Amino acid sequence: MPLTLRAYDPRDFSALYRLDQSCFPAGISYSKTTLRYFLSLRSADCLVAMEDTHIAGFILTEENPPLAHVITLDVAEKFRRGGIGSTLLTESERNLALRGIRHILLETTTDNDAAIAFWQRHGYRIEATLKRYYLGRLDAYEMRKILPAPTKSGTAAVAKSSTSSRDKTGGEKI
Ligand SMILES: CC(C)(COP(=O)(O)OP(=O)(O)OC[C@H]1O[C@@H](n2cnc3c(N)ncnc32)[C@H](O)[C@@H]1OP(=O)(O)O)[C@@H](O)C(=O)NCCC(=O)NCCS
Numbered sequence: 001m002p003l004t005l006r007a008y009d010p011r012d013f014s015a016l017y018r019l020d021q022s023c024f025p026a027g028i029s030y031s032k033t034t035l036r037y038f039l040s041l042r043s044a045d046c047l048v049a050m051e052d053t054h055i056a057g058f059i060l061t062e063e064n065p066p067l068a069h070v071i072t073l074d075v076a077e078k079f080r081r082g083g084i085g086s087t088l089l090t091e092s093e094r095n096l097a098l099r100g101i102r103h104i105l106l107e108t109t110t111d112n113d114a115a116i117a118f119w120q121r122h123g124y125r126i127e128a129t130l131k132r133y134y135l136g137r138l139d140a141y142e143m144r145k146i147l148p149a150p151t152k153s154g155t156a157a158v159a160k161s162s163t164s165s166r167d168k169t170g171g172e173k174i
Pocket residue numbers: 023024072073074075076079080081082083084085086087106107108109112113114115117118119121
């Protein structure tokens with residue numbers, strides 16, 4: 001079954017929460033409250049990757065043109081190194097660029113070698129080291145990519161996927 005991408009649906013919430021818990025250590029993964037909060041933002045966009053009927057990964061971004069932030073990118077362990085993270089990121093970047101985003105920022109722990117290699121492969125550069133950024137003790141790299149300006153053709157605005165369930169703030173990963 002080929003990989004398909006689709007917009008987040010509130011019925012995905014539990015699966016996305018479990019996936020995020022499995023992708024990051026306790027305290028860096030998002031609580032339900034925080035994940036709900038980010039998904040609820042009008043400025044957020046979430047794309048979900050489906051392998052057959054299974055959620056294999058998702059990317060959650062937040063935008064305030066010309067800047068966007070990758071809140072998280074999660075691929076289930078058994079699906080890694082198969083191009084799913086790249087597919088999600090490429091589609092997200094394409095949509096963001098069409099909505100006027102020129103810079104994308106993210107943070108990752110300095111010991112997350114897989115993620116650092118992945119982001120660098122996709123043109124993200126380390127801008128700064130944020131000391132004790134996670135849990136008051138783990139350092140993070142802030143990484144940034146400058147997107148090329150979209151060409152005139154195909155600049156029609158891309159509607160964001162709608163997100164719904166609403167909750168309050170928090171912020172384990174960013
Ligand atoms: C980082 C992550 C999203 C990558 O997803 P993925 O679907 O495995 O990535 P892809 O298959 O598209 O990899 C693309 C390229 O990234 C690099 N890369 C990805 N994982 C890597 C690893 N473990 N070690 C070294 N390079 C890696 C490689 O260059 C790879 O290309 P290649 O397979 O042809 O060598 C995934 O490992 C993940 O979910 N990790 C846990 C959560 C996380 O850390 N997210 C990032 C948050 S900052």
